[in-house]
Amino acid sequence: MRARWEAEADLVVVGTGVAGLTAALDAHALGLRVLVVTKAALGDGNTRWAQGGVAVVLPGEHEQGDTVDRHVTDTLTAGAGLCDQIAVAQIIADGPAAVTRLRKWGAVFDSGEDGRLARTREGGHTAFRVVHAGGDATGAEVERALLAQARDGRIAMLDNHVAVEALRTPSGAVAGLLVLDGDGVPGVLRAPAVLLATGGVGQMYQVTSNPEVATADGIALALRAGAVVADLEFVQFHPTVLYMGSGARGRCPLVTEAVRGEGAVLVDGNGSRVMVGVHPLADLAPRDVVSAAITRRMNEIGDDHVFLDATHLEGSAFRKRFPTVYAACAAVGVDPAVDPIPVAPAAHFSCGGVVASVDGRTTVPGLYAAGEVARSGLHGANRLASNSLLEGLVVGSRAARAIAADRAVGLLGDPRKAELLGSLAAAVAERDVLQRTMSRHAAIGRNGDGLATAASVLEKSTVVRPLGTRESVEDAALTMAAEILLTVAAERTESRGCHVRTDYPNRNDGAWQRSVPVRLDAAGRPFLFERPVLGGVA
Template identity: 75%
Template sequence: MTPFWEAGADLVVVGTGVAGLTAALTARELGLRVLVVTKAGLAEGNTPWAQGGVAVVLPGQHEPGDSVQRHVADTLVAGAGLCEEAAVAAILADGPPAVERLLRGGARFDTTEDGRLARAREGGHSTFRVVHAGGDATGAEVERALLATLRDGRIPVLEQHIAVEALRTPAGEVAGLVVLDGNGVPGAVRAPAVLLATGGVGQLYQATSNPEVATGDGLALAVRAGAVLADVEFVQFHPTVLFTGAGEHGRRPLVTEAVRGEGAVLVDRAGARVMAGVHPLADLAPRDVVAAAITRRMVATGADHVLLDATHLGGEAFRRRFPTVHAACRAAGIDPAAEPIPVAPAAHFACGGVVTTVDGRASVTGLYAAGEVARTGLHGANRLASNSLLEGLVVGARAARAAAADLAAGRLADPRAAEPAELPAAPVVERAALQRVMSRYAAIGRDASGLVEAESVLEAHSVHRPLRTHREVEDAALAMVARAVLLAAGERKETRGCHVRTDFPRTEESWRRSLPLRLDAAGRLAFFETVALGGAA
């Protein structure tokens, strides 16, 4: 296939969430020619939906006794033994300067009467260290500030263009991208460095907090380029997504954990506390603990949701503190001042992804990743609340600096050496069927027979076809990622963090390790143990 058009850059950034925008702006500051590619509009990624905030310990603006080291400790506990401690320490240590850069760039966070940043507490945190904007609209404010700077910096953006495949040299180095515009017209962007910031995989499931664009495109592109995936079995389900009926699918409104940080409690329909006696932090336990407890209670009572009682806050206080949640509740006919909010777990965050260092370098020369698509070692088996926006800010900047350093040192390929661009063909599964089977067999509770059944259903519905449209690229990505999740979930015969095996309910020390995956010589996903994972290097 000869591309209809061709372009060039030093760095191509795929995605316009916090990680992608931070990377693009940092690279531009370093003097690189940057091109941003996004399959939707500039502000249509995951970041604007992030309600909770940014977990960070700012100098002079933290609770007495809090520290970066204490933040590290909370992250390691939430990660259930699979975080890489050096990576956690490196990323969280860079958090304060990253947030301060964001504030200098014009981001407006909520403040107290004395002008200091207001802080909230969320699940898994031992203290109040989550800064927020607009009460519960932090992601939208972070995105607004970064987009304003991006537009001022005049960085070119290809909107409505989906990244399909990496261009590679005969030696396997990444040297650009094949893309499709909204009409299916192909093109090639040649560049020595490609940075993926494509977000998560929420559309694997029928109910998710993620927008429609969260289809795992970056993971599929990376693995086809030879990169390594790990920890993909750890898909975090947010405990409290607004429940508006059993028949509703797609993105559902989030009820931020900060509501529980203000004293709201989970109860079943009989009024019994869901988290009583489950965990020392009760309703503010780590997300995996709360989501699993809610699921158990729903099974035990035959209900399809539980209730979040925040009536103690009063109507006006709730509306001021949580305007986004309040609006979603009222749109659904719920008055959180007078009645508990119906909630249920839904797919929220992919803890694993493309294996990278904390500087965003993947295992393939020329390929970088940052944000939810990457597996840096920060999240382990379960992400600590509000560490994701922080990771995007920190690793996005680090990855841009790494790409600039690698380019200056001559470690990257000459894009002119890339092999001819072609549109790939790949297995595609009808999306509704995939979401049904993943929701039934590979959500919070999993067992061997269900995982095998899910694999057989995907195989039966799989059709190998050229990827000529946005929808086909997305559906092929979902099929690839679903198989990776099922393979890893079937291999990990224990319960740990977000991964709950009902047939192996115990956490086993022998499984305190990640399971790296990549394509074998036959093009099939397979485990291997030959490459060091992530880390601070």
């Protein structure tokens, strides 16, 4: 595929979520020429849909007795033994400064009656430490502030261009990208550093809280460039996504965990509490626990949803605190003041991804990753609620500094020597088949037979196609990520965090308190290998 045009920069950032924009702003401030690329319109990523808030312990504005160390402990507990303790400590410790700077950039968070930041509590947290904006529109406010700052700084942005493949130097360093515009016209972006901030894999499933752009693009691109991925088997299902009917597909509205933080409880169709006796934190247990409990209850009673009862909140109070949730409920004829809200778990967050350090460095020179696309070691086997925006702010900033430092000491490749290596074609499964297969066999409650069936279905339904359109790039990425997930999920014969095996219901620390790294072999097929992974457990 011959490029029709070329452009140059010091850093290409792929994605306009919190991690990508933070990295772009900091790199620009450090004197780098930055180009931000997104395959959709600016702001169409996952960040804008984040409702709950940012988990952070701010000096002078935290609950009495809460500390950064306590936040670290809650994160490690939620991560079920697979967090990197050093990475967790570093990211959480950097959180207060990152949020303080975000406020200086113009982000406005909600205040309480005392004039200090309002805080709520979400699943897995032992304190009220989640700050929020617009009631339940934190992501939208964070994104607004970052985009405004980027535009004021005149950072170059290229929308409606999908990143297809990395350019690599003869030594294997990444030094640019091949991209396609909406009409499939190819172009080349040459830069000694590429930062992936492309989000997760939500569109692998029939129902998700993720927007349509969450198609694992960055994971596939990184793998083809020689990078390592890990922990893809840990897909967090949010317990409370608005139930839109049995035929619902694609993104469905989230009912933020903060509603339970304000006292709402989960009940089944008979009015019986779902979480009583399941966990000491009951309805505020970690998300993997709540989602699994809801799934078990639905199977027991033969239903496909449960209810979130928030009727204890007076109607105007609910509308003021949760305007986004209220509007979504009203659109389907539900009044949360008098009606329990129908909810069900849906694919929400990928805890794994491209193996990267807390500074965004991957195993490939010139390639960096931050945000949901990366496996930094923060989340382990299950993400603690509202740690994702925090991670994007912190790691995005750290990655910018790492890129500037690596460039200054000559560790990056020469973009003039970079070229495309390999064939621009990949195995692609039809998306509806993939989504139905993964939802049936690789969601909550997996087993060996189902995983084997899913792998067989995908293998039989894939064909090799050229990566000449955005759709083909997305479908190829989803296919590769699904294949890896099925392989590693079958390998991990235990239940841990978001990975629930009905045929291996117990956690097995003796054999499985470790991540399983994956890379592509010479033929472009994923294979598992055993060695310590960068920035994480062995």
